[in-house]
Amino acid sequence: MSKNLTKRSEDYSKWYNELVVKADLAENSGVRGCMVIKPYGYAIWEKMQAQLDKMFKETGHENAYFPLFVPKSMFEAEEKNAEGFAKECAIVTHYRLKNDENNKGKLIVDPNAKLEEELIVRPTSEAIIWPTYKKWISSYRDLPLLINQWANVVRWEMRTRLFLRTAEFLWQEGHTAHATKQEALEEAQQMHQVYTDFVQDFMAIPVVKGAKTETERFAGADETYTIEALMQDGKALQAGTSHFLGQSFAKAFDVKFANNEGKLEYVWGTSWGVSTRLMGALIMTHSDDNGLVLPPNLAPIQVVIVPIHKTDEQLDEISAQVNELVKNLRKNGISVKYDSRTNLKPGFKFNEYELKGVPIRLAIGPKDLENGTYELARRDNLTKEVVAKEGIEEYIKNLLETIQSDLYTKALNFRNEHITEVNTWDEFVDVLENKTGFILAHWDGTPETEEKIKDLTKATIRCIPLDQKEEEGVCILTGKPSNKRVLFAKAY
Amino acid sequence: MSKNLTKRSEDYSKWYNELVVKADLAENSGVRGCMVIKPYGYAIWEKMQAQLDKMFKETGHENAYFPLFVPKSMFEAEEKNAEGFAKECAIVTHYRLKNDENNKGKLIVDPNAKLEEELIVRPTSEAIIWPTYKKWISSYRDLPLLINQWANVVRWEMRTRLFLRTAEFLWQEGHTAHATKQEALEEAQQMHQVYTDFVQDFMAIPVVKGAKTETERFAGADETYTIEALMQDGKALQAGTSHFLGQSFAKAFDVKFANNEGKLEYVWGTSWGVSTRLMGALIMTHSDDNGLVLPPNLAPIQVVIVPIHKTDEQLDEISAQVNELVKNLRKNGISVKYDSRTNLKPGFKFNEYELKGVPIRLAIGPKDLENGTYELARRDNLTKEVVAKEGIEEYIKNLLETIQSDLYTKALNFRNEHITEVNTWDEFVDVLENKTGFILAHWDGTPETEEKIKDLTKATIRCIPLDQKEEEGVCILTGKPSNKRVLFAKAY
Structure with missing residues (x-):
């Protein structure tokens, strides 16, 4: 049965782009890199939101709303975070248009309405939220602070694709503050588990749970936990991340609390988010040449x-x-x-x-x-x-319950068939080129080797899987010793 | 019982500002004119959202999401709309920051990353939605198009107040397209009624339903319906508006459909919105010197x-x-x-x-x-x-039901006691200065008189009430004949 849809085997990427538009999920807008989420696509996103919101509230979080704009000076305060996001952001410099006297009906930026300090459209909200937390936190009694925000964010991507990578996207971002390192770590891990449960049980998408390497961590985080899903074309998709921020933002924004002995300490932080990118994961996990396949939990x-x-x-x-x-x-x-x-x-x-x-x-x-x-x-x-x-x-x-569980099993079987253990560089390259999918391989633990592998093959370390056992081996590239396999793949 | 809250009788404005912060509803942020909506305040907003969303869906509307940015050229397309909003908008001109070589740790706008066309942060979304509707509408079978969006918008206000007037605020904006003038008019009126029911039954705030004068209409609308509430200090607050857009946006963006005889016609449009401003109405209608008073329907x-x-x-x-x-x-x-x-x-x-x-x-x-x-x-x-x-x-x-209904009755009694009919200029000025509240008075129907009254007294025509009977009279300012009283007040 043809819907004039390109077959996946012919051109997977084209199939995806066509499906998103023809199934009335989203389309490109007149604004570079920004999408319109159509009613049918938005109805699916609303179902995701409702379930996630319920899970966040069940784990003690409350929603709040913080400003869209971050003044440049706040943005600069956490150096790594600023470095990580400054290269791709929308910057508001003026606050007024005026009539173009030389061109009737046209408007020009009013040069007299230049802002004293530029405003960054939030690419993520740590830099606006932490200065607020400074006002809210003074004692251990104010902790933990467990807050989530549903919002739009903007990252100026050069190459965009509907849902997968857009300049503006919708997401939720949790931001929490804690009295102890242990509690913050547990929060980051808890939300990692919430995402796992949501994506697996609700979206019927199996994931590998792991930690990011230092290179791939969120800018400003001490640890980034991730869930990695495998798409039908053998490429990985990062489906959600939860960051243990240590005290980096607390130090950058001077957020201290008096502990129960009256001593001042920096608080410990986490942040965690999933976005409309999950729509891409949903589409690419279950759909076929006839169109979209929706798990009953998400079907409008x-x-x-x-x-x-x-x-x-x-x-x-x-x-x-x-x-x-x-x-x-x-x-x-x-x-x-x-x-x-x-x-x-x-x-x-x-x-x-x-x-x-x-x-x-x-x-x-x-x-x-x-x-x-x-x-x-x-x-x-x-x-x-x-x-x-x-x-x-x-x-x-x-x-409906059977279909939900069958979809998960089908995706799980596909994923399991596409995790390959390799021990040599030749095998590694061969799997990447022919079989595709996830690869479990030894790595010497250095950013240099990670970078080199990426340059040579475009494969990245998706994560250091949490359930991976210790095992002696040698790095596929350098031959140096390693005691744990990590998960490689080409990724979206 | 004192909460260190200023008494309303001492300084109403100060009472309001203090209450918003002390009751944990919202606070000012580090970004000029932008607020942080705190968890307790946001929980109330969520209850409003849930109820409104239900009412929109029951009347056949679907949610969707459109881009945050409007390219300047699209913004210019509907002249009145552009004029109305161009004077107060945030303008994105660049898309990258870079390290300041002269100032370690600081970032500057990269002059090489200037946008070819400036982007306006949406003050309202007609100018981005109508070009999309052009793509979606070709035949009468595509109509009506009944869409709502929950979003943030930005209007660069010079003087801001928490919830009442902020640079960024949260709202919903409905945008519909219809085959006939009659149907579009009925849609605008239907949503006017939905807002009335919501604000009266759910928020326990009585309103006067009416139409705006030409001067006070939404920029680009043929008719603006409004609901006007009265605050405890005798000032009016516009609580929601529903606009019949005629064919102005269809013409500006060339949105035509083939009718059932195959002839091309311009579609007819509406838009309608309420915002976090309703939080201000809620607070100022029910609360007292001890703090917030919440109707049970909205109480977290x-x-x-x-x-x-x-x-x-x-x-x-x-x-x-x-x-x-x-x-x-x-x-x-x-x-x-x-x-x-x-x-x-x-x-x-x-x-x-x-x-x-x-x-x-x-x-x-x-x-x-x-x-x-x-x-x-x-x-x-x-x-x-x-x-x-x-x-x-x-x-x-x-x-709880009794309290909900008692609050409405109390507010209704207050409101009714503060609607005064006046027939002369002296009475008009006297009521404005002493009794305050709504004033029903004759007006000669001209924008000039409306403007003059505003200049002289700061009172504006809140609306031409829909239920106001025809009645011969003379304009309070000019003595010219009038056949209907209109509703005046000083307003937020």
């Missing part, structure tokens, strides 16, 4: 019902029965759409809902009415079956 | 329970009973907090929850344990009573 429409009829009487009869089913499904908390548009053929509708990844499609025609059945099609494995209308609500409820 | 904590005890044993006994109550209240969908902190005195806690506007406070001591009672204090009218623990869940549930 979980069940679509299409009537097949020749006469108006048939349609009336079908509708009477379907309306009852729709009511019952909704009572069960299932989101369902009955598409009774008469100007479109059933085949057209089938294509449309396949393209949009609706997990279950029911069709009902005159024969089904007679037999008391529906034709049920699963989007994930494209199978069809005839199902009795008696008890179909319960059947669908269970099937 | 609806019931707080404070134990009064001398010994640990007493606390244990109290806690055992209270934990049961907490469970039962939560089962009833009531948000409740049990504050058993032992390092703070009950009186301190009472003050804190009064300051934060928690609608119902329960206290329980050893005597109550004996008698099977709680002491219940209402925040809205500061009354106390002793209530039997048997059936207290049902009692509280009903009382």
Whole structure:
């Protein structure tokens, strides 16, 4: 069945770009590198937000909102962070336009409205949040401070792709402050686990949990925890990160608290975030040549019902029965759409809902009415079956759970088949070029070797997996000793 | 009971500013005119968002997300809109910082990273959304397009006040496109009614519904509907607006559709929005000299329970009973907090929850344990009573509804007492200076008179009330004939 969608095997990248647009998820805007998230795509993002927000609140976090702009001087305060983000930021320098006297109807920047200090559109909010925390924290009783923000951020990317890398994107950023190093570390690890649970259980995407190497850490962090997912083209995608900031921001912004002995100490910090990039991971993990495949947990429409009829009487009869089913499904908390548009053929509708990844499609025609059945099609494995209308609500409820878990298993199997252990440089290069996927290999632990491997192959160290056992070996590039394999891949 | 809060009668403006900060709603940030919305304030905003979002979806709208930036050329396309907003906008001119070679650790704007076209941080999104709609609309089948966006916007205000007027604020903006003038008008009116219902029923704030005069209309609109609320100091606050845009944006951005006869026509548009400004309306309508007063619908904590005890044993006994109550209240969908902190005195806690506007406070001591009672204090009218623990869940549930409706009635009575009909200029000036509040008066219908009245008194025409009957009269300033009274007030 063709939706004029390029096949993945022909051009994976083109397939992705076409799918995002044709499935009504997002499109490029008239602003370089900025996307429009369309209603259908945004409805999926809203489901992610709702679940994450619930999980954040269950772990004791509250939402707040901080300014979009960071004055340059605040931005400079944490040196590494500034270095890491200064190269790609939008800078507000003026606050007024005026009429162009030489060109009617046109506006020019008013040179008299230059800001004394430039404002950076936040690429991340540590530099605006920590000066606020300084005001809020004075005693150990003010700690821990557990705050999350839902916001837009801007990083001036030169090469952008819908959802995966855009100049503006939507995300959440958690920022916490603690009295002890241990507590901050545990917070960073806890949120790492929250992301893992969310991405695996809710998005049906298996991940490898690990720590970033020093080179790949968040600018200003002592430790960055990451979850790494594998896309169908064998490339990795960083799906979420949680940073243990140590005392770097506390020192940069002078945030101290009096401990229970009255002594002043710097607080310990974390930050953690996931973004609309997860939409890219979702699409590239589950979808196929027919279009989007959505896990039931994230599907704005979980069940679509299409009537097949020749006469108006048939349609009336079908509708009477379907309306009852729709009511019952909704009572069960299932989101369902009955598409009774008469100007479109059933085949057209089938294509449309396949393209949009609706997990279950029911069709009902005159024969089904007679037999008391529906034709049920699963989007994930494209199978069809005839199902009795008696008890179909319960059947669908269970099937949605089955689909959710089948999608995870399928992705997990794919991922496991694409983790290869290699011991030599030749094997390494061979897997990268032919099999693709994750590679577990020994590395000598130096940034120099990491950099060299990247230059030679474009593969990066995705993470030092947390569950990886100690094992003697030698670095694939330098032959120097190593006691743990790390996870390599080419990445988005 | 003093919270070191300035009294309203002493200095209303100071009272407001202090209350916003002391009740942990918001505070000024290090960025000129931008606020930090603190967790407690944000939790109230989240409740507003959730309810509004539900109402928008029930009326057929979907959420989407459009870019933060508007290229200058798009901004210029609708002339009136550009004129109206160009005078107060943040302008991005560069996209990179670099190290200052003369000043280690400092960053400067990289002059080589100047944008070819400046980007305006959206003050409102018509100019970025309508070019997108051009891509989405080709036939009458694509209409109506009913979209809402939750977003931050920036207007470079010179004088700012927390929630009421800030450079950056949070809002929702609906943007719809329709095939006929009638349908677009009805949409604008429908959303006007949605705002009315939300503000009156949910926020317990009575409003006057009306249309703006030409002068006060949204830049680019053919008609602006508004809801106007009255604050305790007798000043008006515009709480929400819904605009019938006619075809102005469709023409500016060339958005046409083929009607069912295949003819091309310009579409008709609306836009409508409410913002974090509503937080200001909420505070200034209900609160008193003891602090915030929250309608139960918007209270993050609806019931707080404070134990009064001398010994640990007493606390244990109290806690055992209270934990049961907490469970039962939560089962009833009531948000409740049990504050058993032992390092703070009950009186301190009472003050804190009064300051934060928690609608119902329960206290329980050893005597109550004996008698099977709680002491219940209402925040809205500061009354106390002793209530039997048997059936207290049902009692509280009903009382929350009573408080919600009492708050509305109280505000409505105040508002009605502060609407004065005047027929002469002297009366007009007298009411403005002494009684304050809304004034219903005749006006000759010209922008010149409107402007002159504003210059003379600072009072503006808040709206032409929709329910105002026709009535012969003469303009209070010019003596020219008029057939309808309009609503004047000094305003925020």
